[in-house]
Amino acid sequence: MIIPENVEQLASLVKADGKRVYFFTAGWCGDCNFIKPKMPEIEAENQEFEFVEVDRDEFVDVAIEWGIMGIPSFVVIEDGKETARLVNKLRKTKEEVNNFLTSAK
16 A cells, blocks of 8 residues: 655656555544455455555545545546546445445456
8 A cells, every 4th residue: 555645746646557546544534444454455355456545634635626525435546547436425345345446447
């Protein structure tokens, strides 16, 4: 899981070639903390994606620009273009995230 240090690094990742899953989260978010321990398993089961963790509070302008109002949320960007999103404020299970990523492949 890549954790960008600043907006410039995040922007560089978004523009780069490849498939990335942007996992929007925050330390205070109970539903984020529910899915976060499962993320290594989700990554291992979806190796065609590179995963990027985006702290919504640190990157609030990006979250607003991307329409991320509820967390945890997942956005797939392939070669600089959004191809799929699972964006809402509901708790997500490992199965739901894996099903979403399967449909995004």
